[in-house]
Amino acid sequence: MNYYSTRDQKKEFPVSAAQAIKQGLANDGGLFVPECLPTLTKEFLSELCADDYATRAAKMMKLFLADYTYEELLSDCQAAYALESFRGGAAPLCAVGNADLYSLELWHGPTAAFKDMALQIMPRLLSRALKKTGEDRTALILVATSGDTGKAALEGYRDIDQTKMIVFYPVDGVSRVQKLQMATQQGENVRVLAIRGNFDDAQTGVKRIFGDSVVADRLNEGGYLLSSANSINWGRLLPQIVYYVSAWCDLTNGGKLGEGETFNVCVPTGNFGNIFAAYLARRMGLPIGKLICASNKNHVLTDFLRTGTYDRNRAFHLTMSPSMDILISSNLERLLYFTAGPAVTADCMAQLNEKGCYTVTPEVKAEIDRVFVGYYADEDETTTAISKVWNDNGYLSDTHTAVALSCADKYRADAADTAPMVVASTASPYKFANNVYRAVSGKEPTDDLAALDELSAMTGTEIPYPLAGLAERTVRFTDVIDASGMTASVYETLGL
Numbered sequence: 001m002n003y004y005s006t007r008d009q010k011k012e013f014p015v016s017a018a019q020a021i022k023q024g025l026a027n028d029g030g031l032f033v034p035e036c037l038p039t040l041t042k043e044f045l046s047e048l049c050a051d052d053y054a055t056r057a058a059k060m061m062k063l064f065l066a067d068y069t070y071e072e073l074l075s076d077c078q079a080a081y082a083l084e085s086f087r088g089g090a091a092p093l094c095a096v097g098n099a100d101l102y103s104l105e106l107w108h109g110p111t112a113a114f115k116d117m118a119l120q121i122m123p124r125l126l127s128r129a130l131k132k133t134g135e136d137r138t139a140l141i142l143v144a145t146s147g148d149t150g151k152a153a154l155e156g157y158r159d160i161d162q163t164k165m166i167v168f169y170p171v172d173g174v175s176r177v178q179k180l181q182m183a184t185q186q187g188e189n190v191r192v193l194a195i196r197g198n199f200d201d202a203q204t205g206v207k208r209i210f211g212d213s214v215v216a217d218r219l220n221e222g223g224y225l226l227s228s229a230n231s232i233n234w235g236r237l238l239p240q241i242v243y244y245v246s247a248w249c250d251l252t253n254g255g256k257l258g259e260g261e262t263f264n265v266c267v268p269t270g271n272f273g274n275i276f277a278a279y280l281a282r283r284m285g286l287p288i289g290k291l292i293c294a295s296n297k298n299h300v301l302t303d304f305l306r307t308g309t310y311d312r313n314r315a316f317h318l319t320m321s322p323s324m325d326i327l328i329s330s331n332l333e334r335l336l337y338f339t340a341g342p343a344v345t346a347d348c349m350a351q352l353n354e355k356g357c358y359t360v361t362p363e364v365k366a367e368i369d370r371v372f373v374g375y376y377a378d379e380d381e382t383t384t385a386i387s388k389v390w391n392d393n394g395y396l397s398d399t400h401t402a403v404a405l406s407c408a409d410k411y412r413a414d415a416a417d418t419a420p421m422v423v424a425s426t427a428s429p430y431k432f433a434n435n436v437y438r439a440v441s442g443k444e445p446t447d448d449l450a451a452l453d454e455l456s457a458m459t460g461t462e463i464p465y466p467l468a469g470l471a472e473r474t475v476r477f478t479d480v481i482d483a484s485g486m487t488a489s490v491y492e493t494l495g496l
């Protein structure tokens, strides 16, 4: 199976899976997509039901990675999803109350956020990709993060052979816990830099470096090639398809889903990667009904899904769900490709670049409407969702998951749709303990860090191992730079 750019109108430039993973972004600025989508047959799915998570992942990923052997994938998946890093299981499905509502907990990994699901496996795929493509340069991975990606990428890549990583984050756009997690990162091949600006400034800066041939030449001379770990990389997206299939297996195994019955999925969305993985699972034949795209106060996606116009020209809000504080959802480009084709995609992306907005045709909108529905929750609704689900069901959710819980509720009320609902739970409540504590106790925590202990004492739940003892770790990274200085800092890091 080959991969093409979302903007490659004549399908002129096929690349292998290993090449797509190594390169991250296509040469024309588009995102890599597989040339076709394999079908999930009944037999294949029922086989997966009997497997553990790592085996489900290896079998699913083998469908897309023709140039990797099943044995390679199985050994990588077993290492990535081992119980010692995913101590609460890889993607357990947890019932919330008795209303056929389930939380797909994707945050039991080494950084307590769902990015681990992809970033524990992706460096292993890249490492093999370098060998498979005969590459002797070092892969330089640049990451723009709104908080969780950065830490998960650092943890996934640290001390991985033939790789170096620089993470850029908005200095005032991440929580104190997120900042501490990144600043205390171990590993000889990693560096963390704060940017004066918001997440989009960081992401735009990284994209610009990727598109700059002068930078590429200079890095090449120094023995480096650029690669990305952001969710625009196919190696990030593919592992995310797995857990939706796994959720179906668990619902089926638990007798919650009969033959031919569908379930709905609600995803707290930022860059549109996680929900797009669910869309691919659906297109492959997984019986998903609706995909509910949940946004916070930065509801550019809700507006797009309701009107057909994507418009990033609007105020940017910092919210208590910072990983969703995004105005340019990069993976939406892949949805445009799959619903409207490469010509429309290239045109929309050019418009987005030039004037910050575009409108899809009524036909394309109708196609998207068949699957997606958009809702958003403001800050008050998010707080209410946390306290309500805790009080009614004894289930503690983080701020991002709470946005989705609120949106799932609204959808169910509006659509009178009683199919089982799986909400993607994307972070441990302890990662955003201050706001979660405020919501469940109605009190102010002593400070952001003390909030972890206070939340634990109040709810009788445990602080997950990646977040315990954070204050005692040594801070290694304190630099803050202007967004315009990103390229220079890359050279400086590498000594070029």
Ligand SMILES: *Cc1c(COP(=O)(O)O)cnc(C)c1O
Binding pocket: 113, 114, 115, 148, 149, 231, 268, 269, 270, 271, 272, 273, 274, 275, 323, 324, 400, 426, 427
């Ligand atoms: C990254 C992230 C999201 C958004 O996921 P996308 O794939 O960017 O849509 C939601 N919640 C948390 C906690 C995250 O870290």
